[in-house]
Amino acid sequence: MTLPSLSPSEAKLLVDDGVILVDIREADEHAREKIPGARHLPLSKLDEADLAVHEGKPVVFHCRSGARTQANASRLVGKLGDTCEAFIIEGGLDAWKKVGLPVSADRRQPLELQRQVQIGAGSLALMGTLLGIAVSPWFFVVPAFVGGGLITAGVTGFCGMARILMRAPWNRAVYGPQAQAA
Numbered sequence: 005m006t007l008p009s010l011s012p013s014e015a016k017l018l019v020d021d022g023v024i025l026v027d028i029r030e031a032d033e034h035a036r037e038k039i040p041g042a043r044h045l046p047l048s049k050l051d052e053a054d055l056a057v058h059e060g061k062p063v064v065f066h067c068r069s070g071a072r073t074q075a076n077a078s079r080l081v082g083k084l085g086d087t088c089e090a091f092i093i094e095g096g097l098d099a100w101k102k103v104g105l106p107v108s109a110d111r112r113q114p115l116e117l118q119r120q121v122q123i124g125a126g127s128l129a130l131m132g133t134l135l136g137i138a139v140s141p142w143f144f145v146v147p148a149f150v151g152g153g154l155i156t157a158g159v160t161g162f163c164g165m166a167r168i169l170m171r172a173p174w175n176r177a178v179y180g181p182q183a184q185a186a
Contacts, residue, residue, distance in 0.1 A: 006074060006077050007065070007073075007074070007077045007080070007081065007090050007091055007092045008091050008092070009070070009091065009092050009093070009094035010064065010091045010092070010093055010094060011093075011094055011099075011103075012093055012094070012095065012099045012100040012102075012103050012105055013103060013105075015064050015066075015091070015093045015100075016100075016105050018062065018064060018091075019041065019064065022061060023061055023062045023063070023064055024043060024061050024062070024063045024064070025039060025041060025042040025043065025063075025064050025066065026042065026043050026044075026045050026063055026064070026065050026066070027039065027042040027043065027044050027045070027066055027067070027097075028045055028046060028047045028050070028065055028066070028067050028072065028073055028076070028080070029044075029046065029047075029067050029068060029072070029097075030046045030047070030048060030116075030117070031044075031046060031178055031179075032113075032114065032116050032117045032175070032178045032179070033068065033116050034046070035110065035113045035177075035178050036109065036110060036111070036113040036114070036115070036116065037097065037107060037108070037109045037110070038097075038107070038108050039066070039097065039100060039105070039106070039107060039108070040106055040107075040108045042066070047072065047076055047079075050076075050079060050080070050083060060088075062088065062089040062090065062091065063084060063088060063089070063090045063091070064090070064091045064092070064093060065080055065090065065091070065092050065093070066092065066093040066096045066097055066100070067096045067097070068096050068097050068098055069095065069096045069097075069098050069099075070092060070093065070094055070095050070096040070098075070099070071096075072096075073092045073093075073096065074092060077092070113177070113178065114174045114175050114177075114178060117166055117169060117170065117175070118166075120166075120169045120172075120175075121163060121165050121166050121169060124165055124169065125150050125153070125154060125165060128146055128147070128150045129146070129147040129150045129151070130147075131146065132144060132145070132146025132147040132148075132149075132150070133146075133147050153165060
């Protein structure tokens with residue numbers, strides 16, 4: 005199932021008229037950058053959520069690029085019920101920003117966890133390779149280990165590096181106990 009798409013400008017007009025805007029991105033993404041007034045309902049918590057959020061009004065969903073929202077359209081509609089009119093912002097937050105609509109950004113928040121994993125994995129692979137060439141071939145174990153971890157994460161959905169990074173001091177505001185209670 006797909007949901008009808010709205011341009012960011014069309015979505016902004018509807019939101020200004022009282023339509024409910026829902027951000028389905030994860031907490032780390034939402035904390036760093038968001039559309040003012042958007043309600044936060046991460047996809048990872050959708051199954052436990054009570055979507056009486058719409059209060060009888062139409063709902064406009066968004067993610068970063070629109071792809072995640074479109075891929076989960078049937079889940080979103082299933083939670084809303086058949087009586088609620090729902091839309092997706094075409095191009096998501098990226099398109100919203102591109103046309104100059106307002107965004108609230110807090111650069112003091114940590115980078116999104118996925119980007120942290122990419123930086124960490126890339127750094128380890130590069131350093132292991134360079135050390136393997138310059139110092140000892142035994143260092144090639146590091147990029148092999150990182151590659152195995154990435155394959156495991158892709159196949160199982162479990163990323164050990166992400167779990168470790170969630171506990172890093174700079175991520176405690178987003179993933180700490182007080183954030184889980186919120």
